[in-house]
Amino acid sequence: MKASDIMTQAVITISGSATVAEAVKLLKDKGLRALIVEPRHSSDPYGIVSETDIVYKVAAHGHDPKSMHVYEIMTKPCIVINPDLGVEYVARLFSQSRIRRAPVIQGGLLGIISTSDILRKSDFVEKPKELFLEDRIDVARAEARTICKEKGDTSPDCAAAWDIVEELQMAASDQRSKDKEASEKSSFEVYCENNPNAKECRIHDD
Amino acid sequence: MMQAKEIMTQDVVTVRGSATIADAITKMKDKGLRALIVEPRYNGDPYGIVTETDVVYKVAAHGHDPKKMYVYEIMTKPCIVVNPELGAEYVARLFANTRIRRAPVIQNGLLGVISISDILRKSDFVEKPKSDFDRYCEENPGAREARMYD
Numbered sequence: 001m002k003a004s005d006i007m008t009q010a011v012i013t014i015s016g017s018a019t020v021a022e023a024v025k026l027l028k029d030k031g032l033r034a035l036i037v038e039p040r041h042s043s044d045p046y047g048i049v050s051e052t053d054i055v056y057k058v059a060a061h062g063h064d065p066k067s068m069h070v071y072e073i074m075t076k077p078c079i080v081i082n083p084d085l086g087v088e089y090v091a092r093l094f095s096q097s098r099i100r101r102a103p104v105i106q107g108g109l110l111g112i113i114s115t116s117d118i119l120r121k122s123d124f125v126e127k128p129k130e131l132f133l134e135d136r137i138d139v140a141r142a143e144a145r146t147i148c149k150e151k152g153d154t155s156p157d158c159a160a161a162w163d164i165v166e167e168l169q170m171a172a173s174d175q176r177s178k179d180k181e182a183s184e185k186s187s188f189e190v191y192c193e194n195n196p197n198a199k200e201c202r203i204h205d206d
Numbered sequence: 207m208m209q210a211k212e213i214m215t216q217d218v219v220t221v222r223g224s225a226t227i228a229d230a231i232t233k234m235k236d237k238g239l240r241a242l243i244v245e246p247r248y249n250g251d252p253y254g255i256v257t258e259t260d261v262v263y264k265v266a267a268h269g270h271d272p273k274k275m276y277v278y279e280i281m282t283k284p285c286i287v288v289n290p291e292l293g294a295e296y297v298a299r300l301f302a303n304t305r306i307r308r309a310p311v312i313q314n315g316l317l318g319v320i321s322i323s324d325i326l327r328k329s330d331f332v333e334k335p336k337s338d339f340d341r342y343c344e345e346n347p348g349a350r351e352a353r354m355y356d
Contacts, residue, residue, distance in 0.1 A: 021332050028327055055322040056302035059329070062295055062336035088269055095267035100259060115262040120235055125228050128271040 003090050004083035006121035007104045007111035013038045016047065016071035020058050023049055023070055034112065036103050037074050046103055047076025080105040081113055087122040088129045094118075133172040140165045207336075210297050211290035213328035214311045214318035220245045221256065223278035227265050230256055230277050241319060243310050244281050253310050254283025287312040288320055294329035295336065301325075 014023055014035040023035055037047030049070050057073040058065050079097055081090060081104045090113060094100060101114035118124070144161035151157045192201035221230050221242040230242055244254030256277050264280040265272050288297055288309045297320060301307060308321035325331070343349065 024326060024332050033323070051322050051326050052307060055298050055325050059295060059325055059331040060298035060302040062331075062340075064335040065332045066335075088266065091262050091266040092268070095263035115258050116240065118262050118266055119231060119258050122266070124266045124269075125231055125272045128269050130269040 001087045001122050002083060003081050003085045003087065003104050003113050004110065006087060006117045007081075007083070007113040008117060009111040011036055011103070011109060011112045013109070014049065014070055016040075016069070016074060016076070018070050020054060020065040020068045020070060020073065024054060024065055027051060027054075033114070034101050035070075036109060036112065037070065037076055038109070045077030046080055046105060046109070047074045048078040048101070048103065049074040050101065052100075078102060082106060083110055086129075087118060088124065088131060091118050091124070092131065129175060130171060133168060133175065137165060137168045137172065140168055207293035207295055208329050209290065210288050210292045210294065210311050210320050211317065213294055213324045214288075214290070214320040215324060216318040218243055218310070218316060218319045220316070221277055223247075223254065223276070223281060223283070225277050227261060227272035227275045227277065227280065231261060231272060234258065234261075240321070241308050242277075243316060243319065244277065244283055245316070252284030253287055253312060253316070254281045255285040255308070255310065256281040257308065259307075285309065289313060290317055294325055295331065298322075298325050298331070 010030075010032075012026055012030055012032060012035050014026060014037060016037050026035060027033070034048055034050040037049060039046060053073045053075070054065070057063075058068055079093070079099055079102050081093075081102045083104050083106050085093075094102075094115060101112055103112050104110045140161070144158070144165050147161045148155070148158035188200075192198065195201060217237070217239075219233055219237050219239055219242050221233060221244060223244050233242060234240070241255055241257040244256060246253060260280045260282070261272070264270075265275055286300070286304055286306055286309050288300070288311045290311050290313050292300075301309075301322060308319055311317045311320050343351070
């Protein structure tokens with residue numbers, strides 16, 4: 001699954017020069033937890049102002065939201081997400097940068113993605129996706145070679161080490177095929193759908 | 207100033223530390239909640255909390271299987287708890303200082319959960335911000351300017 005599959009498309013923008021009171025009103029009226037601050041010119045970055053910014057930086061100090069401005073508390077530039085990024089990598093990016101939501105950008109603002117979207121709409125419970133399998137296969141393979149050199153090619157330790165490599169490779173190919181299923185049908189499958197009676201498309205049960 | 211109990215969410219769901227993460231996610235999705243409270247196991251045991259953020263940062267971000275991990279592996283326990291009489295502004299200050307976003311409201315038992323959303327949406331910090339003078343008077347109740355004349 002990609003960021004664009006689970007992002008929230010309803011997104012509201014605000015100007016950095018608006019007051020915090022105006023931002024609070026927008027958040028309340030629209031039932032949102034963050035507003036996006038649009039770039040002011042073509043090379044200006046995106047910004048974000050969240051519920052947390054307002055509570056931590058305004059309410060917590062008893063400042064008057066009517067006399068404070070969005071630019072005083074916003075995060076700009078903010079981390080932005082590419083719509084094609086895999087959901088598991090969005091989760092990892094959020095975890096490593098300690099953020100909870102970010103705008104999804106590609107040639108403009110497409111939506112916003114949050115920890116709630118990941119929890120509620122992604123398939124990580126049904127299909128947990130292990131990360132960096134290819135890297136782990138490389139390491140396991142190197143380890144297997146070392147073990148077999150030390151203990152002999154016919155030793156049980158050597159066989160066990162290659163079993164680990166085999167298991168990881170199977171997991172990787174399994175994930176790749178799942179991704180393929182999810183992303184697109186093969187041209188052969190499309191052909192058979194369009195020509196269900198073609199000879200090549202018959203399924204034999206025997 | 208409004209009190210925590212006036213703006214907290216009373217709808218609160220608990221989960222056991224021994225439940226799987228997958229069970230916790232189902233509860234959160236079904237009830238539309240962002241956190242579950244882990245009740246003490248015996249008298250004197252502290253409260254705990256497990257949030258959406260814990261699940262995404264510690265499980266989804268690593269591709270771990272939520273069906274094979276448990277709430278106790280990712281929960282925060284003991285967690286910061288809030289007294290129902292605490293002023294909303296002080297709850298905001300406590301949250302900012304400790305970098306948290308929600309906490310259970312406890313007094314002889316679990317009364318509710320209070321979050322930054324509750325503070326933003328239900329408290330009166332926009333209509334009635336505390337002025338610098340109010341704060342000065344609170345800190346210096348003996349000052350001449352702080353005296354109240356009837």
